[in-house]
Amino acid sequence: MAHAATLEIRSLNKQYQVRGESLPVLDDISLSIRPGEFVSIVGSSGCGKSTLLKLIIGLENDYQGELLLDGKRISGTSLERGIVFQEHRLFPWLTVEQNIGIGLLNNTKLTEAEKRKSVQEHIELVGLQDFAQAYPYQLSGGMSQRVAIARALVNRPEVLLLDEPFGALDAFTRAYLQYELQHIWEKEGITMILVTHDVEEAVYLGDRIVVMQPHPGRIKRIIDVPLARERNRASAEFIAIKEQVLSEFAGETEAEPLVELAADETHQLGYELIPQA
């Protein structure tokens, strides 16, 4: 079993520079995540939840405050942190097997033989033995996302980030993958952080639910989910927690999302504003 990491977030602040203005996206976020914990983050658009994941994975490195993985400051990407994006982001020119292999490309701990074995194990983990040689265009949305999960797990990361991984899938596939993800989490025992719009998904999977609010992104409340796993979505307790999470949003008007930009998009924005000669 892989080592699971502790993630410490202390007074994390993040701004984007838009046209010389500083636009706060994350405001004083503090959160401590135990090894092997499953944390769900919910919030409406613009609450900075995706930005938070970008910071943890290391695609964004410009922040104030502390972001510590096992006591080490996070800076840049690392193979000990894995991520599954909303879109599968597979390379269309590689087969399922090769796409999962991409995860191990820069893994120096394993020998070639071990890498091959690990890829096979992860293909089996997500149940795609029959599709190992298939290209992404031959896969359904759910299958592609399972490949993406396998690619993220193949390094045995200490923490796995999930950025609305099932958002684009139909309801049946989504429910099935949630079930599978839970099993993978139990089996691997690693820390997982899930960002989602879907409150039911958050309650079904999370040990804790972090509710965020927008403009700027702050933690509004953290709700424990003390339900035993395999959770029953129809049980009274489950529904009660779901209602409790939903009630946190009740006060929010359907706010117009102001900005949730990535750094290079802000660059582009600034660029466009220069009048064309």
Add this chain to the structure above:
Amino acid sequence: MTNASPSLAHAPHHGRVLQPASAFISRAAAHVGTRAVGLLLPLAVLYLWQTAVDREWVAIQLLPPAELVWQSLRDLWQSGDLTSNLAVSLSRIGWSVLIGSAIGWLLGFLIGLSRTARAYLYPSFEVFSQFPVIGWIPLLIIFLGIDEALKIAAISMAVIVPVTVATFKGIENIPTRLLEVARVYCFTPRQLLLRVVLPAALPSLFSGFRQGIMQAWLTLVFVELLASSEGIGYLMVWGRQLMQLDLVFVGLIVIGVVGLILDLSLRRLEACLQDWRHDNKQEQK
């Protein structure tokens, strides 16, 4: 990421008001700076050219001084030789584009609108389009001689291919859902053509037209180099024969500038058309 895109649309409006002037100026300066970098390469080439001439690295017949090229350009301009030759070339382009695109549109509409016409004509057209137009020229010379008729015919043939393809593709790619709307409202064929097919295929029609003009420009220079007694290509042949390379350079510059102007203005026009189409799309939502 997905939730960023709607906000992109209105974000600039806030910023334009609030933006401090200094930030604007510094960014504009940076922008001009990156533009200026593009001048380094031509300046370096000019410098190298000048040095090569000054130090006589190559014979003056093979590399005329840049000033001489500039001087010839001005002389030719002032004597009217340049304009008259250019006018000949441009009128050839004009006629050929007129004839070529008329045939191209006709053929494209025929193939695009009628399945029968398509079955009979398209295979032949496909074969024809793969023959380099230049290959036809010797045969055309046999039939048409080397006068104006040859030039117009050859250049028109170069125009026909892209115009037909674009017209045909433009009609073929009209979304079925639009055609279904027309059927729901029981459009007559005339209404269908004027209210659906033409507007929907317009951008593609125009893009074919632009490509046709660029092909015409390419073929024109070839024909004028091969057989001509006037025109901008002839100017170059003449300069080459007299070993007056300054004339060749003048020809290159003029051909480049005209090509640039043609391309840019057509692209600008095309972009306007696309904008119109884009706005239309948003209204439909």
Add this chain to the structure above:
Amino acid sequence: MNVIYTFLRRDWRGLALPLALFALWYAATAFEWVNIKLIVPPEKVLEAGLRYMSGKDFTEALSNSLFRDLSGFALGGIAGILLGLAMGLSRWTEHLVGPTFNTLKHISLFAWLPLISTWLGTDDRAKILFIALCAFYPVALNTFEGVRNIPRAQLEVARVYRFTRWQSLTRLTLPGAAPQILTGLHLALIYAWMGTIGAEFLLLNSGPGLGDTVIKGRQAFNVELIIFGMLSIGLIGALFNRLAAHAETKLLAWRGHRV
């Protein structure tokens, strides 16, 4: 059975027009409706073609033309890919070279020939350089766009898995831009062939080629030879086109079936 079925099911209407034109040509010459010195009968073209093909001249002309075409294509293609990659990967290179490149590409290709022939003469070097130039622009342009159009989502994946520069180039940039690079190479093949024929038409007296054959046919008023030469030029062009399209579908099978 199956063969016969597909044979019958094919749409043969496309043959009507060429057959009709051919019949007209044949009838017009057979009944001497036209001057058969100018419009030669089809059988004479066939005869001239066979005679010419059996001689040594044809193979020499053909191999010369193909050699020029393919060397120019290879040189221009490689240069185009290199410049396209450089401009696509580095903003500085783009700012430095882009404006010059975008200006020069508007000079109609054949306009370079008088200059090239003054500097290099009319032999193979001049022709190959010119053909390379014809192939260069479409490849450079498409490679550049292909590299620039690689989605940021995929670049982020490369960062998450800590790709080195070399890995990014070989495992993301090149395969990601491959569809556009191949489009560029396909166009380059067409332009190179056009350039080969054009250069052979304009720069005579330097080793036979298919283009020279046709031009000599014109000078000798040998219409059979002109038509035959034209047909060979067209067929080779069409063949290149086919090969390129085939290579594209083979190499880009990972994109799935596209119409």
